[in-house]
Amino acid sequence: MGSYLSNTPEEQRRMLHEIGFDSFDALFSHIPEEVKTGELKLPDGMSEMEAFGRIEEMADKNVRFRHIFRGAGAYNHYIPAIVKSVSAKEEFVTAYTPYQAEISQGILQSIFEYQTMICELTGMDAGNASVYDGGTAAAEAAAMCRERGRQTVLVSAAVHPQVIEVVRTYCYGSNTKVVLIPEKDGATDVEALRRNLNETSACFLMQYPNYYGIIEDAGLLGTIVHEAGAKFIMGCNPIALAVLKSPAECGADIAVGEGHPLGLGLAFGGPYLGFMAARDRMVRKLPGRIVGETLDREGARAFVLTLQAREQHIRREKASSNICSNQALCALTAGVYLAAMGAQGLKQAASLCISKAHYLQRKLEEAGLYLKYAQPFFHEFVTVSEKRSDDILAALQKEGFLGGLPVNDHEILWCATEKNTREEMDRLAAIVKEVSHEADI
Secondary structure, three states, X not given: OOOOOOOOHHHHHHHHHHOOXXXXXXXXXXXXXXXXXXXXXXXXXXXXXXXXXXXXXXXXOOOOXXXXXXXXXXXXXXXXXXXXXXXXXXXXXXXXXXXXXXXXHHHXXXXXXXXXXXXXXXXOOEEOOOEOOHHHHHHHHHHHOOEOOXXXXXXXXXXXXXXXXXXXXXXXXXXXXXXXXXXXXXXXXXXXXXXXXXXXXXXXXXXXXXXXXXXXXXXXXXXXXXXXXXXXXXXXXXXXXXXXXXXXXXXXXXXXXXXXXXXXXXXXXXXXXXXXXXXXXXXXXXXXXXXXXXXXXXXXXXXXXXXXXXXHOOXXXXXXXXXXXXXHHHHHHHHHHHHHHHHHHHHHHHHHHHHHXXXXXXXXXXXXXXXXXXXXXXXXXXXXXXXXXXXXXXHHHHOOEEOOEEEEOOEEEEEOOOOOOHHHHHHHHHHHHXXXXXXXX
């Protein structure tokens, strides 16, 4: 950091003396010798140029794909340059979390703006200061819905498998029963949902679009769930919400999702953030904190921590959630991305995702890969072929393409975003066609 100044050996000795020690060994004398590392046999130091050269050698071992057609929860979207320019500012990178609201106005405002935009995107009444990731958000939402006599969580099998596992893990810790509602033709089995809903059902979680890319009838699912007296949770792709009905329009009580598409990039799988928003009637159950707007004594605009469950920090045995921090830097990044894109920019990105995914699907069908589920999809879809998935993906990898995610030996989940060009898609389809032709010989 530009404002960081290391202390000198003399300053270190003065600090040790001030706290009553003569050496670092004395400072750590209470630690058993058997757990200490002892003297580290480190190699000789390098110059800056030598260090960069060594790092480049190590980086050359990585496989970097220039053409990406895989999603399944991590999406290769375009990120405007201003997003990283703003979020990389030192005052944001070094800030942690606004415990002292009166001296954290910049951070509080950024969180407030982020919450506001998440509410605009989802149509919900209030959003929190973010949670760790999309899976955590879904699990926390399920916990919000538990009531006396209603302790069963229903989850669609068309939800991302990793999200399902996180929900199971959270529910296991709270002795909450989880029922998986099977999928039919790539979407939630509506009749199975009806059969499993009863007076013990706390909530139902679905994904929109779902794991297979299908845009399910969320309004119908929400109506069925509410008729049974349970809460309706929608896990949403935030980019898709620019063109689809909002969770509020679909009757959701809680909207959650993975915020990574909002300017965070792929980044080797993280850090990401989970967004959460809810109806007014459920605001007090939201985990973490909510930042609000007020006026100071001079009538100027100011920001405060409006709502925060103190049990999460103090009376932990009574806490309903373990969220004690927030992804402030990731939330800031998402807020900057949304502000930079604007409503029209986000809608354009979503529209390009749809048109390019459908173009890719048609080209792959011409190449011998057929659409498995004949249902509306956003920017992901599953294909079926006689050729093994591994053979298709291996051929693509040789040409610098990261193909879709293999669902099984003969099915692949593909993804296209606004970054994929027509030339890329045509070349990918040509490679697939060559592999399919080889299978026929």
